[in-house]
Amino acid sequence: MATRQIETATGADATTEAVRGVLADVLALRPATARALGSNTPLFGALPELDSMAVASVLTELEDRLGIVIDDDEVDGTLFESFGTLVAFAHKKTASA
Amino acid sequence: MPCVRRGPADGVPLLIVPALFEEMNRTRRLLALVGAALAVTGVRTWLPDLPGTGDHAGTADAMDVERWRAAIAAVAREAGRCRAPHLIAVRGGALLVDGAGAASLYRLAPPADGTRPLRDLWRARAAAEREAGGTATPATLEAGSVAGETIEAAGYAITARLAAQMRALPLPAPACPARTAATTAGAGVDVVLPGPPPWLQAEPGDLAPLATALAEDVRAWMMHCDSNG
Numbered sequence: 405m406a407t408r409q410i411e412t413a414t415g416a417d418a419t420t421e422a423v424r425g426v427l428a429d430v431l432a433l434r435p436a437t438a439r440a441l442g443s444n445t446p447l448f449g450a451l452p453e454l455d456s457m458a459v460a461s462v463l464t465e466l467e468d469r470l471g472i473v474i475d476d477d478e479v480d481g482t483l484f485e486s487f488g489t490l491v492a493f494a495h496k497k498t499a500s501a
Numbered sequence: 502m503p504c505v506r507r508g509p510a511d512g513v514p515l516l517i518v519p520a521l522f523e524e525m526n527r528t529r530r531l532l533a534l535v536g537a538a539l540a541v542t543g544v545r546t547w548l549p550d551l552p553g554t555g556d557h558a559g560t561a562d563a564m565d566v567e568r569w570r571a572a573i574a575a576v577a578r579e580a581g582r583c584r585a586p587h588l589i590a591v592r593g594g595a596l597l598v599d600g601a602g603a604a605s606l607y608r609l610a611p612p613a614d615g616t617r618p619l620r621d622l623w624r625a626r627a628a629a630e631r632e633a634g635g636t637a638t639p640a641t642l643e644a645g646s647v648a649g650e651t652i653e654a655a656g657y658a659i660t661a662r663l664a665a666q667m668r669a670l671p672l673p674a675p676a677c678p679a680r681t682a683a684t685t686a687g688a689g690v691d692v693v694l695p696g697p698p699p700w701l702q703a704e705p706g707d708l709a710p711l712a713t714a715l716a717e718d719v720r721a722w723m724m725h726c727d728s729n730g
Contacts, residue, residue: 425685429697432706453703456628461701464621468613469685476627476639 419494422469423487430461443488448481459484472497502572503556504549507536512545513723514586516577516603521593521618523625523655524700525554528591531699534712535719542720547586549576554657564657566666569597577602587723592700593618599673605726606679607719610698615670619643619659626654678726682718684711692718 428438431453448454454462463474474497483493517532519525536546550556552572553563580586585604590597596615600606612618623639623646630637646652646664653659681689684696694714699705 429684430701432697432702432704455703456632457625457703460621460624460628463624464617465701468617469687476624 419470419498420491423466423491423494426462426465426469427487427490430458430465441487443486443491445487447486447490448484454484466494470494470498470501472501502549502552502575504547504576505533505536506545506547508540508545509543510545511583512540512543513727514580514584515539515544515546515719515723516573516580516586516588517546517548518573518588518590518594518598519548519551519554520591520700521551521596522554522622522657524592524618525551527700527702527705530705531708531712531715532591534708535716538712538716539720542716544720544723545580547576547580549573562660564660564663566597566663566670573598587726589719596667596670596672600675600677600679603677605723606675606677607722608679608681609715610683610700611672611681614672615667619664619667622654622657622659623652626652678729680722682715694718 424438424441427433427441427447428435431451433451433453448459459479463476463479466472467474472494478493482489484490517536519532520528532548536548539546549572552565552568553560557563577586577588581602585602587605587607588598588600588603589607589609590611591609593612593615595608595611596618598606620639623642626642627637627639642652642654646659646661649661651658651660652664680691682692682694683690684694684698686693695710697706697711699708699711
């Protein structure tokens, strides 16, 4: 049974923070920008640093930090739509890991 | 072999095993800063370009785990003429050395095994292809590599032989006193240094906080090992 993820008002569960940390590190986001990432913050197309090479780095680093394996078939255009879609994906993967 | 030597000739010897592939370029400036910071405290560093990379001339065939290990051993002999050298191994470089014969081994954010850097290469190539309208995926690139193809990725020609060697590379069990540093906490991490980690960034930004912390931690670790040795 998957552990239920409890999101606080700031979304500060460990998985969410890991995703935030990976984006901040790979994209060299300013701390304020990283902190301001919320469910509805758009990613691909909105963050100029997030090109397809950076996407590759984000995926591998998420695997390392969350102890998951991402099948590249799971990666489509919607995954990086917003911070929320990426976090939801990470939650799903860590729950089944 | 091209090798940057810094610090006093009679300094404490420290051999730096660089990161692999694109991460080698991304960490070049970090390692230059660390080498310079250590030099003024009496540490002599050797930073080689591995065969087939950087300023080291050679064809794709030169990139070979056995050749890399032989090259590292050759620099270690030079660095260790008077006393056993200390080792720093950066990222994928940590897959190449277990520290046998060294005074100590300091690993910076080592990957779990050789499949990680390989996966990065295939993802980078697939990403570049997608932007150019191509259809390769990491899975098709891996299949091609397993079938014997040389795959161009991130500016390197990855031969089937090199890919096979990488797939078989575990992170070796240390054969000398060892310490692991990273910029995020995790299993097996002894010290967390300030980020952001330049090996993840296309254009590394301000490296000073990490370089300063890394140089200080490496120096303290080497002194600790020397006083116990």
